[in-house]
Amino acid sequence: MKITQLRNATIIVELGPYRILVDPMLAPMGTLPALKLGGGRERNPTVGLPPGWSAMLDTVTHCLVTHCQKGHFDHLDRAGKRWLRERDIPVICTPHDAGYLRGRGLNVQPLASSEHASQPFLGGRVTTVPCRHGRGAVALLMEHGVGYFLEMPxxxxxxxxxxxxxxPRVLDFVARHQPDVCVVPAGGARFDLGQEIIMNAQDVVSLLGVAKGTVVANHLEALSHCPVTRSELLAAAQEAGLGERLRVPDDGATLAFTCDARVKIPA
Structure with a gap:
């Protein structure tokens, strides 16, 4: 298996014959709105896509969307929709998101069930895991999507x-299933008011304390409301004595993973 970090939460996962594009935000730098009214009013994305990104996308066979409604352009923006539509890429999503994505002209192939149980996926199995995209009042404004646990031969x-x-549900899932690789958002995103809406550095350290496999962190240094940096995250993990199992890839980097090694080596 290989994972290529494009930008923010956008990655390409190589599993056997499949190249799965996850949550495509493909807009040029600075062409999307700011996400804060006070500090951090910089337009988004705050960085461009990495060199060679177009060639990387040329290999894609499928797309996987974790959430897309209520204006979450950082996981599926207009440029991403246009790219998928022009190439008629099969878009895999939950039944909840299927109608929304079909309405945007995409080739939607929803999962068979909304239940959080194992079901068929590209010759393997997938289990959806509920997300909680924030706490308190801000959570009422957010789209709470799902994570995906993929098991392929x-x-x-x-x-x-x-x-x-x-x-607790995420921690329990990781403790019970012990994925070989977890990919998590670590930017500590927050708006002007309210609490964080994704994990921060200490959350990733806590997850590393439960997970026995490798943790790959992204959703970093690409949006104006995500203050956590790669260096801060790596330092926190090293201080906790858990840095060996954390990977924080630069945009454009590819990580390679094998079935027989818990500590993985970059490609």
């Missing part, structure tokens, strides 16, 4: 958490 198991804070 001959490949490491992979948990794509989607946008979520660190909840």
């Amino acid at each position: 001959g490949e490491p198991s992979l948990y794509l958490s989607g946008d979520t804070i660190l909840t």
